Amino acid sequence: MTDRLGELSAAGVSIWLDDFSRERLDSGSLQELIDTSHVVGVTTNPSIFGKAMSSGDAYTEQLRELKATGAELADIVTTLTTDDVRAACDLFTPIYLATEGSDGRVSIEVDPRLAHDTQPSIEQAHLLRDLVDRPNAYVKIPATREGLPAITGALAAGISINVTLIFSVERYTEVLNAWMDGLEQAHDKGIDLTDLHSVASVFVSRTDVEVDKRLDALQSQEARQLKGKAALAVARLCNEAFENAIASERWQTLAGYGARPQRPLWASTGTKDPGYRDTLYIEELVTHGTVNTMPEKTMQAFADHGEVRGDTVRGTYDTSREILDAVEAAGVDMVDVFAVLEREGVTKFIDAWEELMTTLQDQLDKL
Structure with a gap:
């Protein structure tokens, strides 16, 4: 029987699960994925936590105990999420x-309502790092304009960061600079860079959803032929930007201090369009030294019929530029696409967070 996920892992792609819940921990589901599907990390976000806490009774007893203490709702949410992440970190410690330190990682996101507030984001990164209290935890900070200095500030304090909600090559390049700024400041403070890790999460499928919608609106054969190509082009050019950064003299100096590369991470890799191959954003983004975080459904699809055809990223950069140029020439404003995607991404996480708060309040009221 072909071990397709094993082939993907052997190609240098770290397989992370884009889903998490206490039920996965308690049932052994997460451990099974580690044992059988080459899963070496897990990512969370407000939507994932909201879904986990709105179903089942895995949190009921702890909610009852926390309610008895008179804790505020925000503190209860923080306790529940950091307890889950700490337990998952313990599970992944051997990896x-x-x-x-490259894998065996679990991410926890700062309150998404802080996406446009730099200093409060840094302060919460400190809080989450201290509460989880595990070296393999990542704190997630969105790559908004205000998030960039927060990323630098958190790294400068020795906090390992998962940068999230990256949609454009331009913003990804700014993230690379913010990351290296943080490493340089951490080094100046005497922090050991060998223990300071980071990944940069480029969201993939959402780009095709937005671009394809605009291409359809143009109602031309030329525009329709470009559908399903923009997201991969952006991700591949982000990898080129990463390679350029790693080849720079600036990085070589940091590497001499023991710094570790900030690996590109492909997020939002489940296809949204049923007309596309369900393993599209896995198969076409295979290159050594990257992470692909997948919904379990996508992971199962790849295990069943995915294909590893060697490196599908390096060697594609010129073609990727041509694709994005063609999309622009067809009439799609990619700058506006990226602005819309970032704005919607932040809004979706805020909505999910507030829904989570409402769900927990309702559960507390019923206890």
Whole structure:
């Protein structure tokens, strides 16, 4: 029987699960994915936590205990989420140790309502790092304009960061600069850079959803032929930007201090268009030294019929530029696309967070 996920892992792609819940921990589901599907990390976000806490009774007993203490709702949410992440970090510790910190990672996001507030984001990154209290935890900070200095500030304090909600090559390049700024400041403070890790999460499928919608509106054969190509082009050019950064003299200096590369992470890799191959954003983004975080449904699809055809990223950069140029020439304003995607991404996470708060309040009222 072909071990397709094993082939993907052997190609240098770290397989992370884009889903998490206490039920996964308690039932052994997460451990099974580690044992059978080459899963070496897990990512969370407000939507994932909201879904986990709105179903089942895995949190009921702890909610009852927290209610008895008179804790505020925001503190209860923080306690529940950091407890889950800490337990998952413990589960992944053997992988963390075996990979010298590259994998075995679990992410927890700052309150999405802070996406446009730099200093409060840095302060919450400190809080979450301290509450989880595990070396293999990542704190997620969105790559908004205000998030960039927060990323630098958190890294400068020795906090490992998962940068999230990246949609454009331009913003990704700014993230690379913010990351290296943070490393340089951390080094100046005497922080050991070998223990400071980061990934940069480029969201993939959402780009095709927005671009394809605009291409359809143009009602031309030329425009329709470009559908399903923009997201991969953006991700591949982000990888080129990463390669350029790693080849720079600035990075070589940091590497000499023991710094680790900020690996590109492909997020939002489940296809939204049923007309596309369900493993599209896995198969076409295979290159060594990257992470692909997948919904379980997509992971299962790849295990069943995915294909590893060697490196599908390097060597595509010129073609990727031509694709994005063609999309622009057809009449799609990509700058506006990226602005809309970032704005919608932040809004979706805020809505999910507030829905989570409402759900927990309703559960507390019923206890």
